[in-house]
Amino acid sequence: MLLNLFNEMRAAKVPVSVRELLDLINALKHNVVFADMDEFYFLSRTILVKDERHFDKFDRAFGAYFKGLENLNQHIEALIPDEWLRKEFERSLTDEERAKIESLGGLDKLIEEFKKRLEEQKERHEGGNKWIGTGGTSPFGSGGFNPEGIRVGDAGKRQGKAVKVWDQREYKNLDDQVELGTRNIKVALRRLRKFARQGAEDELDLSGTIDHTAKDGGLLNIQMRPERRNAVKLLILFDIGGSMDAHVKVCEELFSACKTEFKHMEYFYFHNCVYESVWKNNLRRTSERFSTQDLLHKYGADYKVVFVGDAAMAPYEITQAGGSVEHWNEEPGYVWIKRFMEKYKKLIWINPYPKDTWSYTASTNIMRELLEDQMHPLTLQGLEDGMRFLSK
Numbered sequence: 001m002l003l004n005l006f007n008e009m010r011a012a013k014v015p016v017s018v019r020e021l022l023d024l025i026n027a028l029k030h031n032v033v034f035a036d037m038d039e040f041y042f043l044s045r046t047i048l049v050k051d052e053r054h055f056d057k058f059d060r061a062f063g064a065y066f067k068g069l070e071n072l073n074q075h076i077e078a079l080i081p082d083e084w085l086r087k088e089f090e091r092s093l094t095d096e097e098r099a100k101i102e103s104l105g106g107l108d109k110l111i112e113e114f115k116k117r118l119e120e121q122k123e124r125h126e127g128g129n130k131w132i133g134t135g136g137t138s139p140f141g142s143g144g145f146n147p148e149g150i151r152v153g154d155a156g157k158r159q160g161k162a163v164k165v166w167d168q169r170e171y172k173n174l175d176d177q178v179e180l181g182t183r184n185i186k187v188a189l190r191r192l193r194k195f196a197r198q199g200a201e202d203e204l205d206l207s208g209t210i211d212h213t214a215k216d217g218g219l220l221n222i223q224m225r226p227e228r229r230n231a232v233k234l235l236i237l238f239d240i241g242g243s244m245d246a247h248v249k250v251c252e253e254l255f256s257a258c259k260t261e262f263k264h265m266e267y268f269y270f271h272n273c274v275y276e277s278v279w280k281n282n283l284r285r286t287s288e289r290f291s292t293q294d295l296l297h298k299y300g301a302d303y304k305v306v307f308v309g310d311a312a313m314a315p316y317e318i319t320q321a322g323g324s325v326e327h328w329n330e331e332p333g334y335v336w337i338k339r340f341m342e343k344y345k346k347l348i349w350i351n352p353y354p355k356d357t358w359s360y361t362a363s364t365n366i367m368r369e370l371l372e373d374q375m376h377p378l379t380l381q382g383l384e385d386g387m388r389f390l391s392k
Helices: 002-011 018-029 037-048 052-079 082-091 095-103 105-120 182-189 205-217 243-262 292-298 332-343 353-361 360-371 378-392
Strands: 141-142 196-197 227-231 233-239 264-270 303-308 345-351 375-377
Touching: 002 052, 018 037, 037 052, 052 345, 082 292, 141 353, 233 243, 243 264, 292 332, 303 378, 345 360, 353 360, 360 375, 375 378
Parallel strands: 233 264, 233 303, 303 345, 345 375
Antiparallel strands: 196 227
């Protein structure tokens, strides 16, 4: 039975393994849940899904699988004589409850009236004796006291007398293509880590102290060591101004996260495309500039390089000398991009615009080709892919 559910998960691209399927079967054998669809849903999701980004895929696969079972149930029910079902239902009611149901016209009339009121009602209702809500005496709702009721939702304390459960479950989709906050950026950046102990010995080496003390016959011999730090060196260049003004907030979050995660980090600014100079202070960018050639000589090939920008500009700003909108550049922008590519083997471009919009801009396509398609969107998945490439 669960093999078909497993196949639905794989078809929906949920990364589930046979090991997790066996865990689910084992949980059912031990009666972790029994005869409750909601509990089985949460148990299945807990065991089969290891990343919240796949919750929406799981929901679709789960729904597709049980839709087939619901159709099967309906077929089985159609084979059962109607009088059998009514007799079984009437057996669970008291004489008083049976009389109240008949007062509304019977079960068929009850369902018809429910659908009518559901169409009329436009807002939540609590208490009362007509509208669908909670805690009232209307035949429809949750937590009420009408014996001929139909339960809607899970609100309120259930009285156990509903004729039919009429729930509509809604789940919020979780997507790995959303823009990032500082915390999520930090998590993604941690893929780019290479720890080393360098610098001053200012951290207690507990295991070393114990070892040396034992060797010295119990005489305390304190050992120190350098702090364990991320040894990755990062050079990050931000496109600033123009169309990037709309992305200042997320770029600030990225900048803040990088400063926290990387001890060896250098940053510079450029506009649209890198030319012969860059700067570090935007208020003094016309008077304090740094030669891009000097930058290439100063920071070694062991640096990981990240460009951050939307790559949205006139194509000639990349392809032509004098193409810059701010000054006369002696060499085209693509020449400087190629120099970066030749010097740094690990280089990526992070684009804050959604990936499906990149093809609308000719300059973005040109830049992607220059970077050998190492352009990634500024999303959780995009940033993780970029860090994975840099860490190889």
